[in-house]
Amino acid sequence: MFGVRSGDKRISHFADLEIGGCGPWLSMMIGFSLIVEGFGFHIAKGYLYAAIGFSVPIESFNQIDRRNKERLVAAGDLRERTGDAVLRQLGGKRRSASVSTP
Numbered sequence: 726m727f728g729v730r731s732g733d734k735r736i737s738h739f740a741d742l743e744i745g746g747c748g749p750w751l752s753m754m755i756g757f758s759l760i761v762e763g764f765g766f767h768i769a770k771g772y773l774y775a776a777i778g779f780s781v782p783i784e785s786f787n788q789i790d791r792r793n794k795e796r797l798v799a800a801g802d803l804r805e806r807t808g809d810a811v812l813r814q815l816g817g818k819r820r821s822a823s824v825s826t827p
Contacts, residue, residue, distance in 0.1 A: 751780050 754776060758768045797803075 751777060 758773055761768060
């Protein structure tokens with residue numbers, strides 16, 4: 726039981742790396758298939774190719790999503806920026822950060 730729990734923590738830490746969501750799992754799957762074939766068992770390559778073909782677009786979407794989230798955080802609050810732009814166009818002054826609205 727202890728071995729399963731400690732292995733579970735290591736695998737979840739491996740999956741949470743900044744490398745990406747699918748990358749580490751693909752590496753593990755390909756490595757596992759190579760080891761199993763080294764012992765003489767046959768694994769159909771179609772399963773590996775299907776997994777790779779599915780994972781590449783998913784990983785691309787994850788990287789695009791991560792980049793968009795970083796841009797959103799860097800850009801600040803969209804609602805505040807929109808309000809400031811409208812006030813500038815109407816000739817109003819920008820609210821100070823100390824005033825809070827309900």
